[in-house]
Amino acid sequence: MEDPDLSARKYRAANDPAFPAQREEAWGRIVAALDGVLGPAGYVLARTTWNRVTAAGKSAVHLQRDRYGWDVRIVLRFVTPDGEVPDHPDWPGGEDVALAAFFEQAASDPGTLAFVDVLERPDCLDQAVDILREQVLPWFEALHQDHPPRT
Structure with missing residues (x-):
């Protein structure tokens, strides 16, 4: 859903x-919220990226700041x-996957968080965290566990 305001x-x-x-307060809230769900799942934060490495590969959740300083995008x-x-x-193709590109039911990209929204409407951050916890982490776990050999 597009926000005309x-x-x-x-x-x-x-x-x-x-x-x-x-903006820095919002950034801190985003990092803390993502670390709260990714850290317990074995992801280690290095600068702006949480990584997990297994024999099957490396999964990452990266925070990509907008060059104009208005928002941040969660990239998988x-x-x-x-x-x-x-x-x-189950891999949708390409190197980087945005939450909206991966989850067909998303009307807009829940992984693009405007800093003003994080402060004024914290539920947008809650939605992104819920998607990470309920959909992304199980998806990554399946890739780590069930990665078929390349032919």
């Missing part, structure tokens, strides 16, 4: 001298030990 809120934020500090990746994307029926 987001542009107006971004404009107000751009003219608010307090926004840089608010899995690579085999030889550095390739998995040859697996």
Whole structure:
């Protein structure tokens, strides 16, 4: 669902001298929320990426900041030990996967979090965390456990 008010809120934020500090507060909330679900699952945070390595490959959840400083995008990746994307029926293709591209039921990308939204509507962050916990982690776990050999 597209938020028609987001542009107006971004404009107000751009003219608010307090926004840089608010952006960092939102960033901190995002990192803490993701670490709370990924850390217990065996993912280790290095800078802006949580990684987990097994014999089947490396899964990663990466936070990609918008170059203009308005939002952050959660990007998923899995690579085999030889550095390739998995040859697996559940892999949607390509190297990086956004939450909306992977989950067909998402009307918009729940993995793109506007900093102003994280502060004003924390439920958007809760939704992203729920998707990570309930859908992404089991999907990654299946890739780690059931990765078929490449032919």
